[in-house]
Amino acid sequence: MATERDVHRGVGFDAYPLLRPIRGKIRAENLLWNSLEHARARATWEAPLRAIQALVGRDRSVWSVWLDHESEALSWEVRVLNPNGHPPLGILEPLREILAPWVDLLPSVRDLPDYAMLGLRFDAAPPGGVGRMHVELHRRGPSPRVMQVYRVEAGGPRLAGHDVALHPKRDAHEVLAEIKASRFVSYSLDRRLLGRTLIPELFACRRLHVGRRDHCDALGFSGVNVDQLKFVHRRFDFPEPMRAYLARHRDRLEHILFDVVTEYVARDGTIAHLRTGFRSCF
């Protein structure tokens, strides 16, 4: 159940305001557990996720659920802030310790550059198999609106993309310039393509995160309500049990703002969405 102590956060860990009185509502993390159950992965991942929550504190980590549109597989990410004063590995060090019973987190990496957030990506481990977590770092720069994404492997961090956070309406000029400066989509060829990436149903949000990845573009819609999240589940064909769960609990989740992220390229003259994810905190 949701409580008055809950804080709702978006991808940048900024707190979202409460949209409805909290009485009778449930916490967003129910959607996370439901997705893990659907993928038969809750048994593998609940304990590590609870350990992370215990380490950083309640409502101080952000989870996301991703659907790969080609393989139709679900995957997940959990993101935590890197509080100051923990060099040389920052939050990775205590995470390594508390997750040691389940996963080895980059045992060969000895130091990392300073970073703002750390993301752990994982998918449903094969039945009886061992779960793996991939590490990403998020570093500010070169301007305060830009967050650079690094993938960390045994050899160290490698730049994998960046996100620019903008207000959808106030910064509309910059939004358009950023979206159109794409390596993957030629907007000048077909003016309709912008309506496919800058999805009108999600445009009314609090922040847009215009992203570049090494293999695609990304667009994050931060601060969307539960009805917009329902739209995303329908529009992007999330598994029926997840859609049904969200529909059933819609009224109990209407106090929360969520984040949605789409990843896409142009293919055969239209936009092909590769992956779609949604986020909240726990």
Next chain:
Amino acid sequence: MAADLVVMIDGEGPMPGSLRSPSASPSPPSLGENFDPRPFLEFCTAHRGAPRYERVILVGDGQPLEQHGFALAEAARRGGFRRVRLDTRPWRLTNPRQVQAVVQAGVAEISVGLHATDPALHDRLRDRPGDFRDAKKCLANLARLDAEALVYIVMTSANVGQLRPVAQLAIEAGARRIDFWAYAPLDPTESEQQLLVPLDELAPRLLEAIATCRAAEVEAVIHHVPVCVLGEEGARVDATEPDHFHDHSQFWAAADPSARPRFNCLREAQCDAAEVCLGLSHAHVNRFGWELDRLRALPRTRPWRPRDRSVRRVDARGRAQAPHGHARWLDLLGAHAMGVEGVALTRSEARYPLQMPDGTRFVLVISARDDAARTFKQSRSFNLAYTDVVGPATERAIAAFVGPVLDTIIANDDGSLSLDARR
């Protein structure tokens, strides 16, 4: 507050701006098992003592309209509404005696959809053989009586080439006003998407049709078209919405905001017309993109402020916040702020959704004080009213529930908050 009140009698009537009745949609709104006219009759009695609306619009075409239509129209006429309008299908009004009876019951305006000069096309758009013939008969009947024919045209890719002749036909048939609606379907099917029209095709043809109305001195009103593509005629765009009368025994689902088309414009923050213009429907953007080569923001004369529909009573750490921004509007309600679901603030209104213990929901609306406008109560700076009632509570129960909230607003309104009365 809206000047018009829509009363959905059944799901068969034509909704303004749409081609089909709501019951023909893939997910028709829920209707009560047995239509009960009493809540509206009670509302009329209360409204007579303190009129709030100019016009009532009765919408229906089914058995409940047949059974109760006359009683509802008469009650509305006696209930303080200055105008009573009927939105039904034209086949009901092909008999002159029937039309006369409707007018005698107090209906002063009747809407008639006319979508083509070509009967086959009109009937196809309406999905009803014979509808064109019936519409023309209905208009001919109205022309002989003291009732105003309000014609509306839904503009689609199929009829956009004949807008001017359709307007001409409507004028010749005696239309006193013509409403032009850009087609804006909700969750359109593939074939419905094909009916959408890009702005560069729509705007010039619409302007020709408007010129025809202007020459004939017939009022023309435009809906769901961006102001900036219409030049001087942009002033004819009407983006206001009527209030809906609701009761659990009636057509309650029509109040569901998710059952109405949504709009947006990428230039909103730059455009002075944003408060009177909806921009483009989502269906339009999904089909044609954001039309950025067509839309021209009108230079802003006042700064843009993002709309914020949030409740802010606590900060990020859960501590009570000092009132600021929207929180000041919540504080106006004192302890009752805990009972509202939030506040939606626009330049002209603050709207607070409220729920009663029996589940009845309604919206408390605060607008700028206007002594000439009818209102439920007034505070130092505001007119106070409520609308969009959904649920079982009677008018009297709602008044008893909302009374202390309004009294608190009256006590707390020290004149430091204000709303724009221009719209």
